[in-house]
Amino acid sequence: MIVWLNGTHGAGKTTASPLVQELIPDSRVFDAEKVGETLMDIKPGLPPTDNFQHWPPWRSLVVETARQVLDYTGGVLVIPMTVLVEEYWNEISAGLARHSIRVRHFVLHADADSLRKRIAGDTVLGADSPFRLKHLEPYAEAARTWLPTAGEMIDTTHLTPSQTALRIAEAVKR
Template sequence: MRSKSPSRAGLLGSESVIVWLNGTHGAGKTTTSGLVQQLIPDSRVFDAEKVGETLMDVTPGLPATNNFQHWPPWRPLVVETARHILEYTGGTLVMPMTVLVEQYWREISAGLARHSIPVRHFVLHADQDTLRARIEGDTVLGPSTFRLAYLEPYAEAARTWLHSEAEVIDTTRLTPDQAAEQIACAVDK
């Protein structure tokens, strides 16, 4: 078990930051987050999907939904989990997580701001044809109607609010390594 560093115990260091990688399925968030973590010293990856998976394990179950982000506890639990991780470790937390509902993003970003946690918000973007081809050709997860169903909500969010709220990295013609390099360079500025 890793011991808590006395210099960081209970404190968010001035260098603590969240690098949030948003975007729909097929944009490359998971792959890119691991590569970003390798490029930014003292960084870790935290997939907030795990918070949703924990809520899905509550028995008897929570009210039925097609997206755990609709459960009100998910947003503050993501904020508090990220805050506690950063208080414990300091450094940079790379968070690959799709958030397409503007109200949910506002709740999360306001919660992090209340704890004085800076967020660098990036959207990994690709055109619809590229996203569809990536999802349909995925050799790890396989083709997924669930993932394809998010293409239109992503396009709507991108058009109405998401792209104006974040730094957009167009991954249509980038490798994951190139996307990670762009993000790491932007964070370093």
């Protein structure tokens, strides 16, 4: 099984993912961003883009990497990764379904002011990241349209990371 934590930057995916992993037996965290970083390291580079998710190999490699890891280890993969393009989510989820991999898709949500404050206060990735801030409006659009039907929404605005993780783990166990 895959527990996919979606939502925009500042929603709590990265912080919650190791906490979720601790609560779900036989689980591991898989950072799909590392697949994008690998693709960005190819020389000469792939066609220019502002987001590695636009490269089709990223989407298929995430599916294949998850499949290979689950085939090797079994258990559950917790994947904290923002996907805001519905077509990309459909491609990834269909690829996982072709391998009979069950996906629990959670969308971590917070109001816009909370997201901005969290991004500004991030001491790990840096405050006011232009890359992270520019995703707030595309996230808001996806949250108004396709995300609520594609995943289980969890409003993290007033939750601690531990509370968020507990809600996810409890939902997975049901």
